[in-house]
Amino acid sequence: LLLVCLFCVCVLAALDNLIVSTAIRSIVIDIGKQELAPWIGSAYMITSAGLTPLYGRFADIFGRKPMLLFAIVLFEIGSLVCAVAQSMETLIVAGIGGGGLGSLVLIIMSEIVTIRERAKYQGMLGAAIGLSSIMGPLVGGLLCDNATWRWCFWINIPFGVLVIGILSMVRFPVVSSDKSLLERLRQLDWLGVITLFLAIMFFVTPLQLGGSLWEWNSAPVLTMLPLSVVLIALFVWIEKRARNPIIPSSLFVHSNTALLLVYSLALGAIFFSGAYYISLFFQIVFGKSASDAGVTALPLSFGMVSATVGSGIVVSKRGRYISLFYAGPVFMIIGCALTSFLDANSPLIQQIGVMFIFGFGGGLVYQTRVVAMQLSVKTELIAVATSVSTTCFLLGGAVGISITGTIINN
Template sequence: MFEQAAPHPPSAKTDEQSEDCTPVRTSSREQGEQPIQTDPIQSQTSTVEVPSGGEGGSKGVEADEDAAKVPLTGAKFTLVMFALLCGVAMASLDGTIVATAIKAVVAELGRQELVPWIGSTYLMSAAITCSLCGKLADLFGRKLVFLLALSLFTLGSAGAGAAQSMSILIGARAVQGLGGGGIFTLAIIIIAEIVPTRKRSIYLGLMTAVFGFSSVIGPLVGGALSDHVSWRWCFLINIPIGLLTIIAVMVFLPFPSPAGTFMQKMAKLDILGALLLSSAIVCFLTPLQLGGSTWEWNSVQVIALFIVSLVQILAFIYVELRVASEPIIPATLFCNSSSPAILGIAIMLGATFFTSLYYMSLFFQITNGDTATQAGVKLIPLMVGFSGASVLTGIFISRTQRYVALFYVGPILAILGGVFMALLTPSSKAYESVLSLGVFGIGTGVLVQVRTFGAQISVPRELLATASAVAQTCNAIGGSVGVAIAGTLFNNVIHAQVASNPVLIEAIRQLEARGVSVDPTSVLAFIRELVVLPDAGLANAELLQVFNHAFKVTYLSLLVYPTLILLLALFVREFPCRVKTDAETVEV
């Protein structure tokens, strides 16, 4: 299937096999296993040219492609991939579907003051399991941990759909997050086990496309279900999909369990490190989620939690370096420049993608008067660009085995799309919106795909699960940080503009005289409240101008993140796909 590879001379830009943590692709023969034949597109034996002695000369050898550990027939492979994609679709859809259902939830359950916790608890519990599932998968097996994640997510969905109070809903969302945080990460890890490195990017691209598609249509689906059925179906819809996915994984994914008893595996688990990391994540994300809304940014709660989080991170680092026999995040993960650079890119990418998605939907609802469902429809160009770019990027990497250049292409396109989006106004033409969203979607789609592949290829095989889990955690944390920073900037601009606008000052005075409490940063609510005033038209026009200015400033500020990605890309090194045989390293 694969063409003969030319000898690859040593190069400053391409890392060869070394003793300093350079990734080594180990063949199944070396591991004492029989080479396994998978789906026809997956694994073949090929004759390749490899450097002999490290300095010159080459010879042909027979080499197995890397990462084909599980014996899957064509039908089984297809069913397992379908199950993985269903799991990813559920988890990513649930991250955004609830946004447009909040109004209906509050109308039935009340307790509006607890609304921020509906999203916060999901995000925090997901971040915790996302950071831990890599090590858990190494100790207890990919299949078992993936089934546990699917079961928790499905159970949490049932609880959320049946919730009779806001407190029960929030608790169910926490259970959902525990499962959802592991689903995407475990799916990535499993793909690395059943697909050879050379073909891995194709399937990662498909998975990334499903993730992007589900994330973007989440508000659209949530709005439609809330308007025409019930908000409960935003959660109940996961139950049949989750059960089918669990059955498919149990039947068709014959992953072997790692050797050792349960107690032996538990003895290897870094419990102290897990507790410190989990607590640090909660203490860091809580003020990011509640700061500026429930709590003031300079409040004691926010400052104290950030300090506690920092202390716990320092303690976690000490435990991992000095105490833990099998650390959750080993120091060897950072022993080449690519891995920490890609983790930094994951943070910046999360900040860029999730923040832009939120404020773009808000733009359509405020400037055009769209419903949440209509705003979701107008985000389709972003979804198409993101999903298409993810798939095509995977094909490109598979055929060329080169990926570092894409770390430059992605942020450049994201910057262009971000500038175009910042320049949108209520009078912008439809094609301008489509173009800006499409370009931004293509840029972020390229980045998500190459980040996922790069995180795996930049580490030795034994660190693949850990690298995937840490990268996903960084992406989630980046999203939280990005939304918090953008929200603070947006609110500050709104406050400053309103405070200097005589028309809006007078409108607020009149509303407060009627007993209406006004928060200028809640622009949608402010617009609805202005309707009762005699000069509502003028005040509404002024408020739209204020919003457009804040929107422009916020989107231009997001350009910092893809710019930093360009700088971090300078530290990413190009690792070829390699297999280590008994005598030498083979490039495939």
């Protein structure tokens, strides 16, 4: 039952991420402000990236089940506000709900299966996410063409209630502590959390708004980018001196850890920017409806599902994954390069091929990077390591969407 619950949470989060991709054009037509459209995706990722390490610490202090329930409830509230939003700004602010779902699922999964079997089960989770990415564009397109884009958010409500119902029947280990709630909250590195969140916001915001709402040589851009570097340096300084840092220095004892985090950052940038705008690409270049664009993007999802399941089985049986870290980016680069040559006269087989190649490359490393990260740290650091890896992945996605959105707006 617990595995079913974890799969449902993954489906819920992934479906929400990609169902909106086919609705961007409809949202812009309805409430305007195209220059803010990239924020619909990146606002969720920015907030998730800033809060995910905190979820990892909260899970250690308060327990896995309470934090997972809290994350789902926050996600539901955000979906409700998005469904009734009357402005792009409201839609963006409401998109912050639900950060931490993915990392909490991976943390729980690492504790209930053996190291040898971890890659296989996380590959299955990746397949569930991939199936959601298949359904997301399809459902989003059908809702936009036959109803309204608001149903892309309304649809989350009943699914979220169902997941909460299943989760309430599952038993988790109880976190015992002789300290009061206030004392446990004081254990958290709040100064580090605030500094990290501000650093991410100050870095991504000028990338998102530069060239559209702000000139590149304007005061906000020239002020926020240098300040983000200062805040990152300040965050490192705070973490070295904190009693309970959200990102402990012991996490980096193994030399692979830092490299895997940089890898997750780059992977998030290329994967999310490609997946987020592909439906919009087919609607504009090929003049397709939202639902037809969702169908056209299906090969990307099929490629991702097949590679995620296959890589999980391979890593589980052979215990090796290094070759996948090379193969994944190669396939993604080839897929992106070939996509750039598509035009209104490109045959269907060419469209299918380039989408499948890109998705296949992403699937090879989507869950493999998490398994590698968990194997590179001590058992007591798995929760933190998983959260930090997810943070880098989402931060990369926010940066990627911001940069590509700026290119589109200019």
